[in-house]
Amino acid sequence: MINRRFATRWLAAALVLTCAGTVHAHSYPAKPLRWVVPYSAGGGSDFLARTIGQQLSKQTGQSVVVENKPGGNTAIAAVDVARSPADGYTFLSADNGTMVFNSALYAKLTYNPDTDLAPVTLMGKFPMILAVGQSSDIKDAGDLIARAKAQPGELNYGSAGAGSPHHLAMELLKVHAGLHMVHIPYKGAAPALADLAGGQVAAMMVDLAAGAGFIKGGKVRPLAVANPTRLPQLPDVPTFAELGYGNVEAAAQVGIVAPAGTPPEAVSALQQQVAAALQEPDIRQKLVDFGIEPVGSTPKQYADLIQVEVQRWHKLIRDQKISLD
Numbered sequence: 001m002i003n004r005r006f007a008t009r010w011l012a013a014a015l016v017l018t019c020a021g022t023v024h025a026h027s028y029p030a031k032p033l034r035w036v037v038p039y040s041a042g043g044g045s046d047f048l049a050r051t052i053g054q055q056l057s058k059q060t061g062q063s064v065v066v067e068n069k070p071g072g073n074t075a076i077a078a079v080d081v082a083r084s085p086a087d088g089y090t091f092l093s094a095d096n097g098t099m100v101f102n103s104a105l106y107a108k109l110t111y112n113p114d115t116d117l118a119p120v121t122l123m124g125k126f127p128m129i130l131a132v133g134q135s136s137d138i139k140d141a142g143d144l145i146a147r148a149k150a151q152p153g154e155l156n157y158g159s160a161g162a163g164s165p166h167h168l169a170m171e172l173l174k175v176h177a178g179l180h181m182v183h184i185p186y187k188g189a190a191p192a193l194a195d196l197a198g199g200q201v202a203a204m205m206v207d208l209a210a211g212a213g214f215i216k217g218g219k220v221r222p223l224a225v226a227n228p229t230r231l232p233q234l235p236d237v238p239t240f241a242e243l244g245y246g247n248v249e250a251a252a253q254v255g256i257v258a259p260a261g262t263p264p265e266a267v268s269a270l271q272q273q274v275a276a277a278l279q280e281p282d283i284r285q286k287l288v289d290f291g292i293e294p295v296g297s298t299p300k301q302y303a304d305l306i307q308v309e310v311q312r313w314h315k316l317i318r319d320q321k322i323s324l325d
Contacts, residue, residue: 028269032063032298034090038098040070040075044126044209044292047092051286052123054064055277073163073324074098077108081199082116086268090119094257098164100309103323104317105163117257119272119302123278124292126207127227128169129237129321131220133199141224141243144203145177152180158192158201160184160210163324166192168313169205169226169250171320173240176247198218205253208233208291226250233291253309259307267299 030112035053039045046068053064069086070078071281074097084090092098097105099113111117130141138144148155159167162185175183184201186192189210195201197219207218208231215234222237226248240248258267275296277283287294297305316322 012176018099027178028088028266029060029062029273031089032065033060035064035066035093036081036090037066037068037093038070038074038091038095039068042067044207044252044290045093045095047125047209047290048254048292050289051283052274052277055280055283056273057289059273064317070114072110073102073161075102078111078117080115081257082111082259084259086261086263088262088270091115091256091258091270093123093254095254096168096309096313097163099255099257099306100313101163101168101317103310104314105322107323107325114305116151116200116260118260118262118267119299119306120256120258120267120298121274121299122253122295122302122305123274124254124287124294125208126165126254126292127225127231128205128250128252129167129211129222129226129231129234130170130224130240131206131211131215131222132203133194133197134218134221135199136202136221138202138223141238141240142230145179145222146177146182148177151289153182155202156182156184158186158193158196158204160189160206161187161321165250165252166205166207168247168316168322170203171322172250172316173205173226173245173248175320176317178244193220205250210291212291232288233239253305271299272286282300 035049047173049066053066056064067225069080077092078098081092081204102109104115123312132138145201157170189206192204196204199212215222222234224240224243225231225237226240228249278294278296284294
């Protein structure tokens with residue numbers, strides 16, 4: 001009798017726990033979400049997080065707290081999130097640097113992108129654009145390539161910083177076009193664009209989100225886009241593939257990652273909420289107008305993309321002997 005009574009109580013308790021777990025999974029999120037951005041407020045990644053975050057708040061009824069933690073080529077924020085509770089309530093805006101470049105650029109990294117962080121979704125891409133100052137006498141991308149070949153080491157190019165997607169996109173062009181140009185790294189895209197407009201640097205790769213104001217204002221001139229197709233915002237600017245350089249494709253890719261060990265159901269629920277936000281017509285239009293290509297991939301699709309990107313970019317970084325140590 002005692003054993004039977006004990007078994008009945010044990011089964012009842014187990015049923016309660018199972019039902020509670022199911023309810024929790026279906027009610028995610030049940031408290032405010034913490035979204036860490038590894039850059040200062042006001043940039044493209046920050047804009048993306050805050051735009052999607054506002055929509056997530058509307059969808060879920062929970063507040064989304066965006067925290068900016070710049071520094072260490074995104075490593076400071078990555079370590080913070082990697083060490084946070086793996087409960088689905090803390091996550092990171094992760095770009096190419098966080099998940100792809102850093103492990104090749106640094107001999108020792110304070111986090112491991114493969115084992116410390118779990119891919120959730122790729123939110124969007126910032127396609128790269130080759131540009132020159134408006135006063136430059138360089139006519140088009142073919143002219144720039146021809147001059148760089150004729151004057152090896154004499155032309156320079158700017159970037160948003162050593163190891164940035166802008167820097168590595170230009171290195172990709174150099175490899176495939178057989179160029180020797182001198183890299184001038186800046187602390188961010190804005191000062192690099194200012195010097196490009198002023199003629200202090202001959203060219204640079206820039207994302208549309210950072211460069212739109214300079215392009216619309218007639219201060220810099222786009223020559224080619226490192227995208228499979230022409231950009232809707234720049235329909236008259238050819239792709240590198242159209243110019244015979246089909247391997248020159250590059251973009252700043254910004255996704256969401258969570259601490260490793262986050263329950264799969266929480267990862268899936270977060271991905272579904274972000275994907276739903278990205279499908280909202282007004283949200284998509286805001287992102288496109290800003291220069292972002294919305295995506296919203298599944299966790300597996302994002303994880304697979306990271307591995308493909310690692311193979312591609314790590315080879316370039318090794319071959320070009322690029323290091324941030």
